[in-house]
Amino acid sequence: MQPLAINHFSIVNALGSGAAAVARALSEGRTGLARCGFETVTLETWVGEVAGLDAVRVRSDLAAYDCRNNRLAQAGLEADNYADAVAAAREKYGAARIGVFMGTSTSGILQTELAYRRRDPQTGALPADFHYVESHNTFSLAKFVQRYLGLTGPAFVVSSACSSSAKVFGHAARMMAAGVCDAAVVGGVDSLCLTTLYGFHSLGLTSRAPCRPFDVDRDGISVGEGAGFALLENILSTGAGGGMRLLGVGESCDAYHMSTPHPEGLGAQLAMQHALDSAGLTAADIDYVNLHGTATKASDPSEDKAVHALFGETPVSSTKGATGHLLGAAGITEAIISLLAIEHGLLPGGLHTRTLDPQLLSNYLLANKQARISRVLSNSFGFGGSNCSLVFGRDT
């Protein structure tokens, strides 16, 4: 693919608000995970909760969109002067020439869960303040972002579970290559809700402790929440060089099982190989791999086999011990962490992992490492066997 410029991005999650806060937390090896005290949830697990969302309200002209997911989206749009950068792009390209492609797994479903508790005892009806279009429908996130930013170009939500906000990069790149839009707001938002917490618990996939990717005693994920956005532009239209680039996108399916990855990681390996091919690179060109690394019993070995087969001794780590698993927002979050890794020369060591699983062969970093790096591959894999790998680099 034609590389695309990423000169603006923003990030909000349990590590903090904005790229500087997240980069600082990563360099200090700090985790955003804490014992779950979310809402009325009584599970013995840890979560990566974004503080203060209950006090946030979305912009008054968009009041009908008010829900945890869109509050988090707004926090992301306001971080890192992202909305200002998009406003400048709107002046440059026109509102109709900027696409909005958002990833989410559950959008504003928490709002629906809460509304179901307030059904009319006689009729069963949902409360009158329930806004289906603005908070329930999966598209509500992209519609909110589009309206918040004053954009009128092509828009949709990609909802392919935990690969959602990685896949949006592929959609945007194709839309731009086809001339449907000149620039794209890509990103993703997922917020804590009961469906995912109780759902992953029902599958026995939530850890009782902070998640420990690649640890011999790993016992599941820590669910997190967060928002991330990037602005994709054609390199020629951005002028100055030296910026960050989206170099490649690779997608595949496992064709194996709905909630268990292929044991040999065949789908994962295909996605990574496609991403390298699309970037015109080989595995040796990659300096660091940001793993999907969820810390479940089944998924770490699957990814490890695929990563080790392709990358051998290349340093790898999962940052989910710091952020938690952001599900539909994991792709964009780890994409931005990959960009921060390049910008700061920081290969983040995985947190909470004490004893590496001897069955896992990849060169998993247990401590931060400083090194000038140019290219990073980031993995995002989801339920339904949906795989996406992204390659980012610095313009050289």
Add this chain to the structure above:
Amino acid sequence: MMRVFVEGIGLLGPGLNGWPASRALLTGDAAYVETPTVVPASDWLPPAERRRTGLPVKLALAAGREAFVHAGRDAAITATVFTSSSGDGENLDHICTTLATDDRDISPTRFHNSVHNAPAGYWSIATRSQAPSTSLCCHDASFAAGLLDAATQVAVDGKPVALITYDQPYPQPLHAVRPITVSFGMALVLTGQSTDRAFATLDVSYGAAAATVTRMPDHGLERIRASVPAARSLPLLAALARAAPAVIVLAYGDQHLRVEMTPWPRP
């Protein structure tokens, strides 16, 4: 503008039992009578997986399979774009109802079926396809978004793509706030080059040009088009059934999707 060739169509809707049987109803050559959508049980999935699937998966698999048989193309190596406004509303209602009680034990199967890409996941298992697949949502414009995305993939990647769109009515209480009236599934197999199987071209363009959204002349079919996002595809299907050049306009957010359908080879 992007040109794609249509190689195969699959269709399941109320009184619309497959593409061959639906053509005369869509052209108006036979009287349309609405009857409940019949979704055949799929023997494509292993029995263990089949038992776990909800109606949207069955709809998507049946429509997709018909389109691939029509196209004579191998589903195992073809990329897919799934698009739906509402996903599995029955499953979602069950989960939200359970979570509103003190006993919050939701079933693991219901949870993994709750992802919007459940049909794509089951499709990949059924067809053993490792080809790229995506799952989109754009509320009322979900079909338009899927068609634009599929056409873009064909144009940019130069490979065939199957577009599969489906929607199912919500149970109450969500039905009251989102009244999707019937179950509807539709699939198109699209390619970038002319093949022996291609029977129409679609020139797809996205833009702001003032345009009136294309409707169905038949009142019954128009009611379905207007109430079911996946059935926004009906005017395009009617044009394909008539096999005469036509321009179809689909609403898409603040703009429109314009689809110029021409029979192939050119008449």
